[in-house]
Amino acid sequence: MITTISILKKFIDFVNINLTAEIINCIIMIHFFELIKNGIGLSRIGKIKIHKSSKKSIYTPNIIIPFKQFFSNNAEFIDSFGCHDIFIISEEKYLKEEILNKRFGESFFLYTHYGTLQKFQEILEEKKEIFHNSNIIPIIPFNIPTISINKKFSENEIKNHLKNIEIILKDNPNINFGLSIKIYKDFDLFNLYISLIENNINIKILNFIDLFKNLTYYRRIIDLIKDIKENLDNNLVLMASGTIISNYLPILVYFGFDLVDSSYSLLISSNNLYESIETLLPISKIKFLPCSCLSCEGKLSKLLGEKHSTEKIDLLCYHNLLTIKNYMNKTVQYLHTEDFRNFVEKSSLNNPNFISLLRIFDKAYYNFTKNYSQLNQKNKIINCLGPSSYYRPDFNYFRNKINENFEPESWTKLIVLFPCSAKKPYSLSKSHKKFLKILRKIPEFPAIQEIILTSPLGLIPRQLEDIYPAHSYDIPVTGDWDNEEIKISSKMLIRVLNKFNKDIPIICHLNGRYLDIVNQTEKEIEHKFFYTDMKEHPTSNDSLDHLNILIQKHISSYLPDASITKENYLSNTWLRKFKKIIDFQFGSGLGTLLINNEIKYRKNKLHTKIEIFNSNTKSIIGNFEISSGKIQLAIKGAEKIAFEKDFLKYIVFDGSNISGNTLFRPGIIDFSSDLYTNDNVCIFDKEKKNVIGMGNMIVSSEFIKNTTSGRVVKLYEIKK
Amino acid sequence: MKLRNNSSRNGHLSEEIDHLRKYSLNRNRKFTIEQLNKPVSFWIKKERLLNEIGKEFTIILRTKGCYWALEHAGCSMCGYIEDANIDNVNSQQVINQFNYALDKKLEEINSDKCSYVLKIFNSGSFFDDNEISEDIRCHIYKRISIIPNIKEVTIETRVEFINKNVLKEMQKYLENKYVELGIGLESVDDYIRNNYINKNLLFDDFIRVTKLSHEMGIGIKAYLLFKPPFLNEQGAIDDCVHSIKTLLNFNIDTISINPCNIQKGSLVEYLWNQKRYRPPWFYSLFESFKEALKQEDFERVRILCDPSGSGSKRGIHNCSSKECNGNMKEILQNFILNQDLRELDSLDSECICKKKYDIQKYQN
Known part of the structure; x- marks a missing residue:
């Protein structure tokens, strides 16, 4: 408690708000879930502190293990699950101090009752002390009616259920609850729950029962999740229970579920099914046990040919629970350190409905997803598996940003289209080195706009080859593009080329299916296209010679506006890059205000970042971080663009000075609606007259809008 | 056959039952004169009487049927309307039905050393004049009154x-x-x-008639439906335990637990066909008894339970093993006859399905 209060006091000092003791207590009670980091899609890493007095937190996503009698009797179970983070108890007999606070004192518990709500209420009343003083949260059940016969029936039942629940919640204002949510087949009935959830701050967990039971309702499932995110506090913990097997985990985590109940593993065990992650196999079929758990290595292997027995079910329970637990560990590991989206795509192949879910979600819900998804990753190779990767949110974000924010350099005289390379950034590849060798011979090299066509990102202007995901994606290159890839690239190419003067010639140094992109584009725009005479492949000497000839021929056929001054003209490749990266990150045109020929840069010793500074004033504008491909503006840099009306990456802090390294939600009085996870953001003082800090967004504008607590910005510079 | 999706009466269950009922009644066959002069069924078997083990003589009369089912769709688990004639059955025919059964068994009853309980069921209401008129009732009372071995009468x-x-x-x-x-x-x-049952009855009304009956020296036997539709196993246990405990407080004389079975033409049958309802497990029933009752309770209440179709897939059952269900039936019968809770723990070896049950009970 002392720790909590001291942390809180620091926090209060930090946000500079004068709070009464009452409010302090209120905040302590409210504080339950804390978002640590957004992952891709709706996935997130968070922290739960179930009880105000507990020292330990559990991290989400996490799997909930059913706490059963055999568990406490079986040594193997205790070895494997004894230290697990979170259990669900469904039998009253385990609601004992001795179990919860002593024997399993390091773990957290959920309690639910599988019978009537009335019985649950009786137990709650009887064991009130335990719910007040232990690491346990009661989950209000919704078991009855088990089924519905029509929508009106469901509606009446839900309304009646909510009426009863309201009483429980009001009678126990000091107990945090989980709320079970059942909607039968009528997804819009979720609306009935919303006001109850909004009006009762002691609801901390939303437990969705069987939401994923019928995956063919994928659109409705997504709509429901969208509803939750948009209409309810984003600090509510989302829990999935009911029909869930291992291969659901990546997709559940991707869709933002923080806790997953694994109780269904016991049910499949009782039906003699063996969890192989990809699918469920009848134990009678199994000849080669694909696992080395204590059960599979031991007795289960000997009992394979035997009749079903209680012992066999126990052994299956052990294996199935361990498998789902391990698979959750793997899922969380990928979420923390790898390209999680790739893992989700791979695992979605286990069920065609998962693929549909992902595709629909990518294509039709991007505007929603981008508010919750991580859109930039560090130090990761982004492997594209095929069509399922085309519209991942970070790729969509990249394409949209190029479409919206990329503007031609005013001195451009010629455009050259190149194929992509396997090595990233492109300019380090053998092929692009050869292209650049030709281009750099041209004295007016900076007047050539290079555009690299690629799948599935569409196109990448040379200046943006170092940003995410252009600098780190990988896709199997066979030269065989499908129609969707062609469509993505040509659509984008039309959009980008239309930004250039129509008299600027375009040279296409392309072959194979790349030409299909250009063919489709050519029909739609007025520019003139010239094709290199491709001999064998783009890097053959003949092809390169012809490229050189074409460039020489057309470099002077278009003359840009004569008003371009020397100050405006950038010849340095990195300066050209920085300018476009700033446009990409902060908005079109802002790069011009920051980057000019006075700007110099230097790489650090470890070659992890490039410092950008003004050579006259020596003030640092910002740092280009190579791993993330992002410029982290320094306050000095931000001051030059932050007061522009088009600058939308800001937060207004409720005070004139900021300290510490994290900005929390309560300290924010205003914010731009254009903030996304990982965005570089500028913190204004209360009057919006000074830049008082710089940081990276932990969450998005949408999260700030939908919450009252939590971490918002990770600060890296504050004004002293 | 399908349930209608757009129920106009606010999704009320009765509309759906009514729809199923009409479908079932439309295909109802007419009974012959001969059938109308004989009861649906009658039998003698061992039964628990108030203070001793005796026998029951049960007669099931065929009448026009339960008005609640005929006019208001009826209860969700009930299919007894299939046995009813729908059209009026005249008084003489009902009397003939009763006489037929009684005459057949009278000698056996009179010569038996056991005491008897006579159960007259008409799959509706014995006191509904449209089913059983006053004349019929008086005839029945008169005939029973002179049979000394019949110690108890249940309607x-x-x-x-x-x-x-x-x-x-x-x-x-x-x-x-x-x-x-x-x-x-x-x-x-x-x-x-x-x-969930569409009974159209309030507990207060039940208590009101209980008081009235007790004042007049008449006992009350409350039927409890074990695992109504829309309840899961644990929900059924909770409901049954709660019901038994409450009824004990109201001094109900007999509590008869009826595990829900799948009756023809009922909503429950419709749900069962879709695998959305499973009749209860014996284990749940036994658990309810153990949780709700203490041995001393039997001094003031009689617990009855004679499940129809028990052991079959349409009735209360555990797994598909005959042996397992047979054992359960025997335990249940012994428990009821002896009114002794210890009987419920008398199983020598547990079937493997107990493990499955323990797991499946704790699922949504």
Whole structure:
């Protein structure tokens, strides 16, 4: 408690708000879930502190293990699950101090009752002390009616259920609850729950029962999740229970579920099914046990040919629970350190409905997803598996940003289209080195706009080859593009080329299916296209010679506006890059205000970042971080663009000075609606007259809008 | 056949039951004159009497049917309307049915050393004049009153037909016998009873007639439906335990637990066909008894349970093993006959399905 209060006091000092003791207590009670980091899609890493007095937190996503009698009797179970983070108890007999606070004192518990709500209420009343003083949260059940016969029936039942629940919640204002949510087949009935959830701050967990039971309702499932995110506090913990097997985990985590109940593993065990992650196999079929758990290595292997027995079910329970637990560990590991989206795509192949879910979600819900998804990753190779990767949110974000924010350099005289390379950034590849060798011979090299066509990102202007995901994606290159890839690239190419003067010639140094992109584009725009005479492949000497000839021929056929001054003209490749990266990150045109020929840069010793500074004033504008491909503006840099009306990456802090390294939600009085996870953001003082800090967004504008607590910005510079 | 999706009466269960019922009644065959002069069924078997083990003589009469099912769709688990004639069955025919059964068994009853309970069921309400008129009732009372071995008489009726007059009339003839009114209370929970069973009965009304009957020296036998539709196993246990405990407080004389079975033409059958309802497990029933009752309770209440179709897939059952279900039936019968809770723990070896049950019970 002392720790909590001291942390809180620091926090209060930090946000500079004068709070009464009452409010302090209120905040302590409210504080339950804390978002640590957004992952891709709706996935997130968070922290739960179930009880105000507990020292330990559990991290989400996490799997909930059913706490059963055999568990406490079986040594193997205790070895494997004894230290697990979170259990669900469904039998009253385990609601004992001795179990919860002593024997399993390091773990957290959920309690639910599988019978009537009335019985649950009786137990709650009887064991009130335990719910007040232990690491346990009661989950209000919704078991009855088990089924519905029509929508009106469901509606009446839900309304009646909510009426009863309201009483429980009001009678126990000091107990945090989980709320079970059942909607039968009528997804819009979720609306009935919303006001109850909004009006009762002691609801901390939303437990969705069987939401994923019928995956063919994928659109409705997504709509429901969208509803939750948009209409309810984003600090509510989302829990999935009911029909869930291992291969659901990546997709559940991707869709933002923080806790997953694994109780269904016991049910499949009782039906003699063996969890192989990809699918469920009848134990009678199994000849080669694909696992080395204590059960599979031991007795289960000997009992394979035997009749079903209680012992066999126990052994299956052990294996199935361990498998789902391990698979959750793997899922969380990928979420923390790898390209999680790739893992989700791979695992979605286990069920065609998962693929549909992902595709629909990518294509039709991007505007929603981008508010919750991580859109930039560090130090990761982004492997594209095929069509399922085309519209991942970070790729969509990249394409949209190029479409919206990329503007031609005013001195451009010629455009050259190149194929992509396997090595990233492109300019380090053998092929692009050869292209650049030709281009750099041209004295007016900076007047050539290079555009690299690629799948599935569409196109990448040379200046943006170092940003995410252009600098780190990988896709199997066979030269065989499908129609969707062609469509993505040509659509984008039309959009980008239309930004250039129509008299600027375009040279296409392309072959194979790349030409299909250009063919489709050519029909739609007025520019003139010239094709290199491709001999064998783009890097053959003949092809390169012809490229050189074409460039020489057309470099002077278009003359840009004569008003371009020397100050405006950038010849340095990195300066050209920085300018476009700033446009990409902060908005079109802002790069011009920051980057000019006075700007110099230097790489650090470890070659992890490039410092950008003004050579006259020596003030640092910002740092280009190579791993993330992002410029982290320094306050000095931000001051030059932050007061522009088009600058939308800001937060207004409720005070004139900021300290510490994290900005929390309560300290924010205003914010731009254009903030996304990982965005570089500028913190204004209360009057919006000074830049008082710089940081990276932990969450998005949408999260700030939908919450009252939590971490918002990770600060890296504050004004002293 | 499909349920209608757009129910105009606010999704009320009765509309759906009504729809199924009409479908079922439309294909109802007509009964011949011969059939109308004989009861649906009658039998003698071992039964627990108030204070001893005796026998039951049960007669099931065919009447026009339960008005609740005929006019208001009826209860969700009930398919007895399939046995009814729908059109009126005249008084003489009902009397003939009763006489036929009684005459066939009278000698056996008279010569038996055991005491008997006579159960007259008409798959509706015994006190509903449209099913069984006053004349018929008096005829029945008169004939029973002179059979000394019949110590107890049980009839069944809906609460709305119970009034002072019918009870007085009954008492007049049967004052030397213990009379019990069987009432389908199903659950003490009004919501479950009316929303999932469509019983249209309030617990308060049940208590009102209980008081009236007790004042007149007539006993009450409350039927509880074990695992109504829309309840899961644990929910059924909770509801049953709650009901038994509540009824004990109201001094109900007999509590008869009826595990839900799949009756033809019922909503429950419709749900069962879709695998959305499973009749209860024996394990749940036994657990309810153990949780709700203490041995001393049997001093003031009689617990009955004689499940129809038990052991079959349409009735209360565990797994598909005959041996397992057979054992359960035997335990249940011994428990009821002896009114001894210890009987419920008398199983020598547990079937593997107990493990499955323990797991499946704790699932949504």
